[in-house]
Amino acid sequence: MAVKSTHLVSVKHRISAGERARSNKHRGGVLWFTGLPGSGKSTLAVETEHKLFNNGRQAYVLDGDNVRQGLSSDLGFSHDDRTENIRRIGEVAALFADAGFIVITAFISPYLKDREIARQAAGAIFHEIYIDSDIETCERRDPKGHYKLARAGKIPEFTGVSAPYEAPESPEFSVDTQNLSVEECVDELVQYIDLKLVG
């Protein structure tokens, strides 16, 4: 018995990315959506996840709904807290991609520097996707009524109104939600993902 238990040493032979990709028939990757409030990040993330899932992919969305009340429940919306929130999401997204998932993150993530930190966590499998719409269009949509509250001074540090949004300088991909329908945007996104992560 004592002899047996000495066999309990760490081998640490993890499943490789290649092994997971062969099994899933696609690689893992981080699709990092960034854009103004109301640009369509969350809608497009969830709709793209659906289409990927229906195509047999392992896909998952990280967004405010499943992160802000859990992992980041200790954080607010100050600059430092936003930075820490994005850092954590970057690390979690990297874990999901390592596990073979196509993970889509849907957060404003307004600062270039924060997005760079997220990119570093995932490495080469990080894809910055600009969900592109001008602020007038976003404000007209105002799906959650937040622009209205921000203009009335009731939400402090609201991106686009009282806090900056730094648009991507050279995103891997972008979709024009100002001029395309949801369906058209999702089609473009799935095409891009298939190109990069499948086959």
Add this chain to the structure above:
Amino acid sequence: MAVKSTHLVSVKHRISAGERARSNKHRGGVLWFTGLPGSGKSTLAVETEHKLFNNGRQAYVLDGDNVRQGLSSDLGFSHDDRTENIRRIGEVAALFADAGFIVITAFISPYLKDREIARQAAGAIFHEIYIDSDIETCERRDPKGHYKLARAGKIPEFTGVSAPYEAPESPEFSVDTQNLSVEECVDELVQYIDLKLVG
């Protein structure tokens, strides 16, 4: 064009646990390994992941190797930092399980209260697994030489030596790594997981 873009409202119809389970042919769940340093958590986690993967399951291990240098890189080993580390891992494990994964966490997680918080994050799909070995056996193994350093006073707050380990009171499952081989333990774990999450 302007009309089209007004369609961009949040539908938030996520993929359900049932849909993912039908596609993966197993449910998602959190297998929370807890035990003394040297009890075999990490070895058994990685070996069990391998066997699950070879059986066609979606499985992933969260352990010090992929969490401590990333998500929890801002945390040390004080009581508060350990608690926050376990809280974050609990939340991330819950996300993985929500995404349909069988996620195995391999952390000492010495405090009952911290493990209860992790359980609450995941809900009914949380399984506390006691990796059971007495301290004499663990110390004899001492795979990383940490017990020796702790006895020499060179590692402060080392679980089992200078910090407490609170064993589970009613774990969902336990494996006796003192008297069973790695293979036997893995077989028992996979049997348990199949029983709970497959079919």
